[in-house]
Amino acid sequence: QVQLVESGGGLVQAGGSLRLSCAASGRTFSSFNMGWFRQAPGKEREFVAAINWIVVSTYYADSVKGRFTISRDNAKNTVYLQMNSLKPEDTAVYYCAAAEKYWGRSPNGYDYWGQGTQVTVSS
Numbered sequence: 131q132v133q134l135v136e137s138g139g140g141l142v143q144a145g146g147s148l149r150l151s152c153a154a155s156g157r158t159f160s161s162f163n164m165g166w167f168r169q170a171p172g173k174e175r176e177f178v179a180a181i182n183w184i185v186v187s188t189y190y191a192d193s194v195k196g197r198f199t200i201s202r203d204n205a206k207n208t209v210y211l212q213m214n215s216l217k218p219e220d221t222a223v224y225y226c227a228a229a230e231k232y233w234g235r236s237p238n239g240y241d242y243w244g245q246g247t248q249v250t251v252s253s
Contacts, residue, residue: 131156131242132154132155132156132162132228132241132242133154133155133156133242134152134153134154134226134227134228134242134243134244135152135153135155135226135244135245136150136151136152136224136225136226136244136245136246136247137150137151137153137247138150138151138247139224139247139248139249140248140249140250141250141252142216142249142250142251142252143251143252144216144217144218144251144252144253145215145216146216146251147212147213147214147215147216148213148216148249149210149211149212149213150166150210150211150213150224150226150247150249151208151209151210152164152166152208152209152210152211152226152244153206153207153208154207154208154209154228155207161230162228162229162230163180163181163182163228163229163231163232163233164180164181164200164202164209164226164227164228164229165177165178165179165180165181165226165227165228165229165240166178166179166180166200166209166211166224166225166226166227167224167225167227167237168220168222168223168224168225168249169222169223169225169246170221170222170223175225175237176191176222177191177235177236177237178190178191178194178198178211178224179191179194179198179200179211180200180233180234180235181200181201181202181209182233186201186202188200189233189234189235191235193219194213194220197213197214197215197216198211198212198213198214199211199212199214200212209226211224213249216249216251217251218251218252218253219251220249220251221249221250221251222248222249223246223247223248223249224246224247224248224249225243225244225245225246226243226244227240227241227242227243227244228240228241228242228243229241
């Protein structure tokens with residue numbers, strides 16, 4: 131089974147930057163699509179960004195387009211989410227996810243999930 135571990139969350143002021151990392155281990159998954167999601171207290175889990183592991187196709191939610199960048203390092207089995215120009219509304223627990231075949235924004239399409247990392251953006 132694939133294991134996903136997020137890191138890099140923390141507290142940052144509005145306008146600041148943060149880089150999240152998702153390290154994968156276990157089953158080989160070079161063809162998997164990878165995604166980032168976030169969930170604020172009392173709200174539904176929300177799609178943030180996705181990337182194809184092999185050919186580096188990317189897909190972003192409108193709310194983060196132009197501010198966030200998803201990338202990957204195949205040699206390190208790691209996916210990153212670079213977050214710039216952070217806003218208080220970006221505050222949430224951020225989750226890394228992997229899909230064997232699915233390409234899209236629905237959490238139901240993803241097969242493996244990390245435990246999440248908290249991002250808090252202050253005013």
